[in-house]
Amino acid sequence: MKFHDQARIYIKSGAGGAGCQSFRREAFVEFGGPDGGDGGRGGHVYAEAVHGLNTLVDYRYAQHHKAKTGQHGMGRDRTGKAGEDLVLKVPVGTQIFDEDQEFMIADLVEEGQRVMIARGGEGGLGNAHFKSSTNRAPRRTTPGGPAEEMTIWLRLKLIADAGLVGLPNAGKSTFLSAATRARPKIADYPFTTLxxxxxVVYRHGGEFVIADIPGLIEGASEGVGLGTRFLGHVERTRILLHLVDGSSEDIEADFKTIRNELEQYDGGLIEKPTIIGLNKCDLLDDEEIAEKKALLESLSGQEVFVLSAAGQLHLDPVLDVMSYTVLDAKKAELEAKEQEEAEKEAQQRLDEGADSTWSPI
Ligand SMILES: Nc1nc2c(ncn2[C@@H]2O[C@H](COP(=O)(O)OP(=O)(O)OP(=O)(O)O)[C@@H](O)[C@H]2O)c(=O)[nH]1
Ligand SMILES: [Mg+2]
Known part of the structure; x- marks a missing residue:
């Protein structure tokens, strides 16, 4: 399923720098001694979940990622510099698997969460380290620790903010391609999208993800056509954009068919904030537009946006309202989460209070 974005990459930490063998030799200094410094640690490889990334597409093009090697130790007790760490920035929600895709190495669910996936080699010890009362001129050093290298899979379960619903041919894929850089297949026959x-729509400094799903037909909620398989995906979106083909003879029936399928399908689809778009307005005259818009508004009891996805007409108002509605939905989710946490905390405090033996006199 395309809802999984994934990338296979090769990573390697830095090897540790070797310890140095060196003796102090200076004119007029009577007692030289070992002064070989330790090697620097090799760079680690981390993965970190960051805000503002939505896909793993960057990793499809750059597949090799290496941290830097530690510097070797040097004479005069100088320690080698540690190799620079490498931080792979990934979207929140990225899971990291081993090469066989069986073992999950990390699950980055929160912004700022960081895990080490390959450890840099330790720095080796310089000969200064091995000086003792019995061995004043040690010739011993240790090499730096080895680098770790492996192939890993990054997998991201994409959660779209907005789902596009409508009958086949309504222009959903056309809308997606007009509003984003996605290039889905578009054609004037039903079920082009399989x-x-x-x-991703970038808007007002933020962004949101739109999912274009196959057209819905009567009975979709029971599995007809491509059916429930894809309604399950929109179930997880925050809002819907319902596109109606303005050139259709019977937009009332078209509109009702989709609303009906959304209602029949369990999963709260019908309660989602839904924006309604009357598409293909380039094929209609003003009178027809006014009439069809009024009809949809009376059926839905809400404002209907008139647009042309193919003609790229009046897309901005639709994208604006989508962006604000997504933001509102996110805010509501955050508040609900905070509320839940506050309640949990309060409950915890209560429980602790009940356990304590302290009582006011
Ligand atoms: N004139 C006109 N044609 C449009 C517009 N939007 C889409 N179309 C055409 O309508 C046809 C269907 O468009 P798609 O974007 O493939 O429709 P869809 O809803 O994704 O269809 P399925 O994937 O089959 O469910 C194509 O021939 C598009 O060029 C529009 O605004 N005006
Ligand atoms: Mg399509």
């Missing part, structure tokens, strides 16, 4: 496509 699996979901995703695109």
């Amino acid at each position: 699996s979901p496509n995703l695109g």
